[in-house]
Amino acid sequence: MKLIKTKFDHAFVMRPDVFEDSRGFFMETFNARVIGSLDIRMPFVQDNQSYSKSPGVLRGLHYQLNPKSQAKLIRVLNGAIYDVIVDLRKSSPTFGEWQGFILTEYNKYQLFVPKGFAHGFCTIVPNTEVFYKVDSYYSPEHERGIHWNDPDLNINWPVSEPILSKKDQQYPSFKNAEFNF
Numbered sequence: 001m002k003l004i005k006t007k008f009d010h011a012f013v014m015r016p017d018v019f020e021d022s023r024g025f026f027m028e029t030f031n032a033r034v035i036g037s038l039d040i041r042m043p044f045v046q047d048n049q050s051y052s053k054s055p056g057v058l059r060g061l062h063y064q065l066n067p068k069s070q071a072k073l074i075r076v077l078n079g080a081i082y083d084v085i086v087d088l089r090k091s092s093p094t095f096g097e098w099q100g101f102i103l104t105e106y107n108k109y110q111l112f113v114p115k116g117f118a119h120g121f122c123t124i125v126p127n128t129e130v131f132y133k134v135d136s137y138y139s140p141e142h143e144r145g146i147h148w149n150d151p152d153l154n155i156n157w158p159v160s161e162p163i164l165s166k167k168d169q170q171y172p173s174f175k176n177a178e179f180n181f
C-alpha cells in the first residue's frame with residue numbers, strides 16, 4: 001500500500017496494492033489490520049455511498065459535533081472528485097487550514113479524514129459515485145456545516161456555481177460556525 005502524507009497530522013491519502021492481469025484488477029479496498037497498523041481507531045460502523053449525476057455537484061462542508069464526530073475513509077467507485085478537508089481542531093497548528101485532493105476511480109486513492117475536520121467534495125465528471133466508511137453513526141442533531149464558499153477559507157473549488165442542496169446553500173460562515181473539537 002502507498003501512503004501519502006498531507007499537511008495535517010493524522011490525515012493521509014492511501015492507495016491499496018492493485019493486482020492487474022488480463023482480466024482486469026483486484027485490490028483489497030479495506031483491511032482492518034492495515035488500517036490498525038496506521039493507528040486508526042477502529043471500528044468503522046457505517047458505510048455511505050452517494051451518486052452525483054453531473055459534474056459540479058458540491059456536497060459539503062459537513063461534520064458532526066462531538067461526541068458524534070466522524071472519522072471518514074473516502075474513495076471514488078466511479079468518476080472523479082475534488083475532495084476538501086478543513087481542520088476545525090482549535091488546538092491544532094493547522095486550525096482553519098484546508099487541503100484539496102483529486103480522488104478518482106483511476107488513481108484509486110483513498111482519503112482518511114480524522115475526527116474534527118469538515119469534509120466536502122465537488123464532482124468533476126458525470127456519474128460519480130463516492131463510497132466512504134465512518135466511525136460514528138449518523139446523528140442529525142449533531143450534524144453541522146460551513147458554507148462551501150466561505151471567504152476566510154477561500155477554497156479553490158473547480159467550479160464557481162456548483163449544484164448544491166438547499167441545506168448546503170444555507171450553512172453559516174466559518175467564523176459563525178459551531179464546532180467543539
Ligand SMILES: Cc1cn([C@H]2C[C@H](O)[C@@H](COP(=O)(O)OP(=O)(O)O[C@H]3O[C@H](C)C(=O)[C@H](O)[C@H]3O)O2)c(=O)[nH]c1=O
Pocket residue numbers: 048050059060062119120121138165167
Ligand atoms: C450523511 C447521511 C445522510 N442521511 C440522509 C439524510 C438526508 O435525508 C439524505 C441526504 O443527506 P445529505 O444531503 O446530507 O447527503 P450529502 O450532502 O451527500 O452529505 C454528505 O456529504 C459530505 C460529503 C459528507 O462528508 C457527509 O458524510 C455527508 O453529510 O440522506 C442518512 O440517512 N445517513 C447519513 O449518514
